[in-house]
Amino acid sequence: MLEVLFPALVISSGIALSAAGITIIYMSTETFNFAHASFTTLGFFIVYQLLLMYGGSPYYYFIPAAVLTGLVGVTTYFTVNRWLLRRGATMVTLMMSTLGVDLILFGFINHWADFIREVFKGEPRSFLLRVYDFEVAEVFGASLKAIVPISLFIVLIIILGIHTFLTKTKFGIAMRTAIENPTLAKIMGVNIEYVYVTAWFLGAFLAGLGGAVLSMVETGSPYVGIRYIVPLFAGSIVGGLYSVFGSLLGGFLIGLSQQLGIYALSITFGAWITGYRPLIPLMMMVLALLFFPEGLGGIKWSQVRKKIGLFGGGE
Amino acid sequence: MPIQIPPILIDILMNFSIFLIVTLSLNLEVGYAGIPQFGRVLAVLAGAIVAGAIPGRLLVLLYNIQVEWKGEIITPLGSEYANHLLNFPIIDQINREILYPNPALSIFIFILTLALAAVFGALLGYLSSYPALRLREAYLGITLLAFGDALKLIAENYQPIVGATQGVFVPNVYGWIGRGGIQFTARIVIMLALAALIFLFIERLSKSPFGRTLKAMRDSETAANVYGVNIPRIRGYTLMIGGAIAAIGGALYAMYTGSMKAITYDRVTWTFWPWAFMMLGGTGNNFGMVLGVFIFTIFRTLIFSQKFLLEAIIPIQVAWLEYIMIGLVIVLISLFRPQGIIPEKPDPILPKKHIEQIRERVVKKK
Secondary structure, three states: OHHHHHHHHHHHHHHHHHHHHHHHHHHHHOOOOOOHHHHHHHHHHHHHHHHHHHOOOHHHHHHHHHHHHHHHHHHHHHHHHHHHHHHOOOHHHHHHHHHHHHHHHHHHHHHHHHHHHHHOOOOOOOEOHHHHOOEEEEEOOEEEEOHHHHHHHHHHHHHHHHHHHHHHOHHHHHHHHHHHOHHHHHHOOOOHHHHHHHHHHHHHHHHHHHHHHHHOOOOEOOOHHHHHHHHHHHHHHHOOOOOHHHHHHHHHHHHHHHHHHHHHHHHHHOHHHHHHOOHHHHHHHHHHHHHOOOOHHHOOHHHHHHHHOOHHHOO | OOOOOOHHHHHHHHHHHHHHHHHHHHHHHHHHOOOOOOOHHHHHHHHHHHHHHHHHHHHHHHHOOOEEEOOEEEOOOOOOOOOHHHHHHHHHHHHHHHHOOOHHHHHHHHHHHHHHHHHHHHHHHHHHHHHHHHOOHHHHHHHHHHHHHHHHHHHHHOHHHHOHHHOEEOOOOOHHHOOOHHHHHHHHHHHHHHHHHHHHHHHHHHHOHHHHHHHHHHHOHHHHHHOOOOHHHHHHHHHHHHHHHHHHHHHHHHHHHOEEOHHHOOHHHHHHHHHHHHHHHOOOOHHHHHHHHHHHHHHHHHHHHOHHHHHHHOOOOHHHHHHHHHHHHHHHHHHHOOOOOOOOOOOOOOOHHHHHHHHHHHHHHO
16 A cells, blocks of 8 residues: 555655646636646656766756756747737637647657657656665555655645745735736736746746656656646646645645545456546546536635534634 | 559548548637637547447448357457457458448448447537536636547547457448559548538538527627527537537548547547647638648648658658647747638628629619
């Protein structure tokens, strides 16, 4: 059981981080970023490329991967998204344009994979970075790899960091204002352009970081994005699309339910059912959209507490 | 004398007719009705599943074909039909003994498959209308995308329908026409004719009161509602018609290639590419669809036929170059020419002649 739980935690952290990125971009610019899963794949490939070039441990390259992917996000904003936002394009056009970016990135990553194979003699179409990982402890006979505590620690840092940024810094508060009411924020002198750039940087940064985390348990290939796009969107949508913390929670919910759920089902029904694993996030996403559109972030916890009668019934 | 069409032209015309059918159905839903159909692959795959699963089984049942399986003589109808060891011999027997000598039956099976595909596609369109009435814009798009992915996942994993990853073969309904070049020429002619028929049908439809209702609904749902348009019903009809047409495209493609593998029907090829064709041609304009699909098909077939030459000149594989080019087209079109090459024109409600006559009459009265 623990052998399943540990990688599930890492995968969930990766999905949660990337899903939070989707939410940040969507909240500020109303753009469903289809290229997000490709950003996550970029995280995989930057870590792998730097590892091939400079050696050492993949952990050294988590921050460079996140920052470089963040810059790709900023580039996407300045080349595509900015002009469409200025024109007031519809949500579907915004989404379609990021789909174009996604196809470009997919072609680019595949070309990069060919380059890695020829120049660095790597195996870019199936690379395993988990061989570079090390064991930190043995828990009930299951080996606990370093990535498990590290990924959870990264998620914690991100939660604290985003919370501090959005509530304690002046720019973070301005950003929240701009998300809630762009017109009013403009009148009050908030430069909305900075808000958009920051959102794209942060969103892509989180996608790159999520990709780096995932690369320690998943087999890397240019097709990671195609496989992960649905869980990422599902995490963001189950999280309610308007709350960063909701999407982190949603990412964990999606990740854990697809990994542990399919494990539980495969014990009952046999191994053939693992092929249907992607159906779990798909179904959760559709159900959330149809029946629960506010998502986890929209639950009024004080009312839930009141109903359950815990903590003295809320306010 | 057999008519020979060069293979490259066959390839271009085949892709052109299939993608024209799929893109026209997408344009009906996106361009006319304003439904963000990001799950076009759902109906296309449904059509292909019908072509892979039903005509073969029907012929097995009608002619009582029997095979030996695990020491027993059985009539393969269930999962045995889709078994990759049995499927090829069964289809081979059907083709050689039943379909090739029997033109009338071949044509009947062809039409029946298309009709069943259309029914199944329309049914899935009807199911998609459940979210389409409750969600808006991008949310609906993502839900429809999820539907498409879900069906593909099931077709890829559930062996008894169409053989999961191994796929199944599709009976050859064109076999009676002849061998080699002439058969392929006939296939192309039939497919082009069907594409033309569907084009005329959608063009008629978009000029009919129904088409005008769709445009009214797309431009302002509230206004259309005020004028008494039953929005849920109209949306449901559109999704059903669109689904039926896309399913015909999928079934035609499966019958052309002679095999049905679920992995072929991915969302990039059957949803995102038609979107790119549509955006290039001009959303909401059927002639734009013809132009968009034509440009892309020529372009794709040519770069693939010149693959080795191109790869010697440029340091990137053609397959990846194609993704980059299509991505660039989508980005550039949405940035610089969102209306596409041929923009949508407001349709005159009556033919021009009638309008002139009315004007003359009014002018005379004055």
